[in-house]
Amino acid sequence: MxxxxxxxxxxxxxxxxxxxxxxxxxxxxxxxxxxxxxxxxxxxxxxxxxxxxxxxxxxxxxxxxxxxxxxxxxxxxxxxxxxxxxxxxxxxxxxxxxxxxxxxxxxxxxxxxxxxxxxxxxxxxxxxxxxxxxxxxxxxxxxxxxxxxxxxxxxxxxxxxxxxxxxxxxxxxxxxxxxxxxxxxxxxxxxxxxxxxxxxxxxxxxxxxxxxxxxxxxxxxxGKIPEPELVDKIHDIVMKHELVYGIHDLVVHDYGPGRMMISLHTEVPGNENVYKLHDMIDNIESELQEKIGCEAVIHMDPIEVDNQVVTDTRSKVENIVKSIDEHMSIHDFRMITGDTHTNLIFDVVVPFCVEKKHDEIKNNIEEKISELDDKYRVVMKIEEDYIGN
CATH class of the missing domain: 1.20.1510.10 (Cation efflux protein transmembrane domain)
Known part of the structure; x- marks a missing residue:
């Protein structure tokens, strides 16, 4: 009928x-x-x-x-x-x-x-x-x-x-x-x-x-978490661009069926031409609109990609964070080296499934990083996860 x-x-x-x-x-x-x-x-x-x-x-x-x-x-x-x-x-x-x-x-x-x-x-x-x-x-x-x-x-x-x-x-x-x-x-x-x-x-x-x-x-x-299939599709669309090294802080805003807005951060090489990067971001936003039907706002986070010391240190910090809880991750990693100490600046994403308190997580990370080098000083921000990972 x-x-x-x-x-x-x-x-x-x-x-x-x-x-x-x-x-x-x-x-x-x-x-x-x-x-x-x-x-x-x-x-x-x-x-x-x-x-x-x-x-x-x-x-x-x-x-x-x-x-x-x-x-x-x-x-x-x-x-x-x-x-x-x-x-x-x-x-x-x-x-x-x-x-x-x-x-x-x-x-x-x-x-x-x-x-x-x-x-x-x-x-x-x-x-x-x-x-x-x-x-x-x-x-x-x-x-x-x-x-x-x-x-x-x-x-x-x-x-x-x-x-x-x-x-x-x-x-x-x-x-x-x-x-x-x-x-x-x-x-x-x-x-x-x-x-x-x-x-x-x-x-x-x-x-x-x-x-x-x-x-x-x-x-x-x-305000429920987005469907995993949607998150995976967004991730695939964004990450296929060669100058995108990672994405984080993805937030999906649902204003009813067919009315969706998303915002996310992309890690891009800090030594690349800003106009070229901006053109790429415009293309990604247009592609998300065409393939998923959403309005997208993308923020660029520059990272060092040709500094082996930074790459190695980031890997060590990631391992430390994962050793505390495998569900946690880091992004926006930077190293600022001074005469007496080196600041390690990064954000830690803590999903809701992690039962430890934020202060406890922060103290654990700081203790383990100090064991790597006592000159390291941690400048850390703890964030919530909005996609249910």
Whole structure:
């Protein structure tokens, strides 16, 4: 259905820009609203027919999904708005906000259904088995699996956290409906009423799916680390240029899907022509924009590349830092030699996985460097790692 509608209404729309994301998000949301309302009507009728709280609970779960699709639709419309004077980075994060609202609605619905199911366990009621109800539940499972399929596919293509969360919700709904179907079949075959228990299981699945979706949508708002694949791609693009000897201080700023800015430092030879280096940096920034779709700001850090003493000393300091914790690294290494002592100036990157305190790390490094040569004086800055290495 979605593919056919896309060919009719979105045949000239590209997926990889903001307007394309908005168009495909709108289409999937409208289809989701329509299908979920149909499922609600069918299941509610089946629930009234059989008196099963598990079926009625599943029906209202579909109704909440329709409401979620409406919120998703609004989210895509706001996220697709162009940047303005008050929001120069666009409105892309509104998609994350709408996804968070969807997940909260899912959790609340799950809690309400859990309450109703517990009441049914305490006060069970006789159920009426129906072939029609079974047919409706089977159709519902198939529809929800289809919704999970198309939301997953398009969610990956347009990189939408909200649609991926909707896909997970649809998949959990199909599992929940399967549980309800088992409840009806057990009652029909053996006369055993497990309606309240099945309703509670459905509620737990709904709550679990809602919590998972909440985590997926709140993380980008808080500022999560970039995906390793993205970091590797940036590294490969920058490091392929022969005058780049290293990169560090990479920071990825996510303002919503398709709205990403990055900043990083490159180590370049200090004896090279500055205009040549500046031209290279301009080319790297353009390449990052073309291949990754991000705005890049690159800072140049000059280093000595033809001084063997500096190279050897840097290697020794790197080994010292690695001996304290293999996850740490250094950059911007310089040596300033004086009459009485030599300053070793460098930055140490400490990932969040390193448990030692910064003062302890600094003291350990200073002690070990003093063992190399008592004339060495350490001028060190400790930095956090923003890419999760």
């Amino acid at each position: 979605v593919t056919a509608l896309a060919k009719i209404f979105l045949k000239d729309v590209k997926m990889n820009d903001s307007q394309g994301r908005k168009a495909y998000g709108t289409l999937c949301s409208v289809v989701g609203i329509f299908l979920n309302i149909c499922l609600f009507v069918g299941k509610y009728f089946a629930g009234v027919l059989t008196g099963a709280i598990s079926i009625t609970a599943d029906a209202f779960n579909n109704l909440s999904d329709a409401g979620s699709s409406i919120i998703t639709l609004v989210g895509f419309w706001f996220a697709g708005k162009k940047p303005d004077t008050e929001h120069p980075f666009g409105h892309g994060r509104f998609e994350y906000v709408s996804g968070m609202a969807v997940s909260c609605l899912i959790i609340l619905m799950g809690l309400e259904l859990a309450k109703s199911s517990v009441d049914k366990i305490i006060h069970p009621q006789e159920l009426e088995s129906s072939i029609l109800a079974i047919t409706i539940l089977l159709i519902s499972i198939c529809v929800k699996l289809y919704m999970a399929f198309y939301n997953t596919g398009i969610g990956k293509k347009i990189d939408s956290v909200t649609m991926k969360a909707t896909a997970i919700d649809s998949l959990s709904d199909s599992v929940a409906t399967t549980v309800v179907l088992i409840c009806v079949l057990v009652n029909m075959k053996f006369g055993i009423n497990i309606d309240g228990i099945c309703g509670l299981l459905v509620a737990i699945l709904i709550i679990y799916a809602g919590i998972g979706a909440f985590k997926d949508t709140i993380s980008p708002l808080l």
